[in-house]
Amino acid sequence: MAPTITEPQRAQKQEPAAPPITRPQRRKALKYDSLIYGTVGLLGFLLVWWLVIDRGLISSLYLATPQETLKAFVDGIADGSIPADAWPSIQRAVIGFGIALVVGIVLGILVGSVPVFGKLAEPVLLFFRNLSLLALLPVFVAFLGIGEESKVAIVVWACFWPIFINAVGAVGGVERILINSARTLGAGRLYIFSQVVLPAALPSFFPGIRLAAANAFTALVAAELVGGAQGLGIYINNASYRFQTPQIYAGILTLGLLGILVNALMSGAERYLTRWQRGLTSR
């Protein structure tokens, strides 16, 4: 058969179109999937919890049933005792996390973009990043007492390290060409720092930021158990002194729910701030 000659495209005037933006269809199905499995898992967990008490495997003196816990939680919310203790905790966590976020990222970018700083800081970082927070509690109390300052400081400490260490690494991953292209556009240091390095490294900051957010409440409760007037750690401690087992678990439930909330907020922030990445191959 003779080859057919097709009309060639006008090479001079045409340019291949951009690839269409496709959204996978499977995502929706997977979402319901995880919802169903998640519900089953949660119900199973509650059942086991209830059974171990109902069958007398664990004394209700140490472990409240799910129903009692829920009741104590609802009552605590209704009479305002849980919010009264949760609110100061949330404030401390947010303030501490916020300070750590700013300081951690600014220092992280500085240390990450100046190799000399990185080398100087290396041994000190190695020491502090793995040091147990609990070992440092007495130090914080000695310096700052058991008031607000020491509690916030502990949160700052616990949040700072993951953010900072992660940021140092993230800055190293910023493509040189982006910085060079900003320089040729006439950008100064401040512009490059805030408008190029920061947004370019932002997606890689998030693992550290998430870890820090999770650390915030852990560290805070430890700090509150040392003492103080109000806070979720204190709420739990007081319930324990009074043998109010359901209240202990209501306090723990509150912390757990706050953890889920924090995680959701972080995911939302991440999705929003890195929305330009959607559709890129790496995500």
Place this chain on the structure above:
Amino acid sequence: MTTAVQTAKIAAHGVEKEFPGNKVLEDFDLQIKGGEFLSLLGPSGCGKSTFLNILAGLETYDGGDVLVDGKHVEGVNKDVGVVFQSYALFPWLTAQKNVEAGLKIRGVPRKERRDRAAEVLRTVGLQTAANRLPHQLSGGMRQRVAIARILAYEPDVLLFDEPFAALDAQTREFLQGELLRIWENGTTKKTVLFVTHSIDEAIFLSDRIAVMTRAPGRVKALIDVDLPRPRTSESRNTEDFIHIRSQVARILEEEVRLGTDNH
């Protein structure tokens, strides 16, 4: 200082550049007149991109003089615009915002910035893509945004570092035509240094071609391209074009052969 230096927009004399254990430029001389389109052509690794980076102020040099408007290049010059091979657009900014970047750095007010960016995007034929992110654009469109980005702040000197090398042949020819259209129609003729390893590209675009030796690189030959402007795709088929191509190819081949003999 000689008069030649004073009239040249860009002048390089005896430029030396060495990376650890690797001499890239040696005794490199080149003069580019104001409003001239000059292509720097050479085998890969000959130092042509290094010279461009020196001129852009991104790289230091170890000896000789590099002058723009009679002044030594020291750091980045705000009157110079660079287009890189790998686009180098900010992936988190829309095409429009990318084009605005140079203006924002220069403190141009928001409204003016937006109007100017829209205008330049129209010039490169991308007005409909203004709100798209770089990864939603094809390679050719991205490179047009990169060109728009430097046109926006109106530098005197445009530097191109193999801007079309990563594109397919069809897009490449299209963009060469676009670049010429923009440059030839510009109100003030910009001075252009265009680094490439494509002979056809160099001939089609340039007033003059500087062919480099292999590393350590210097300018081996300067070839005038007397093809009439405005040039169209038909210019590629003229006898003059073909004649210049064989001339340039011969010079380049010699270099490549010398290079392989060395091994």
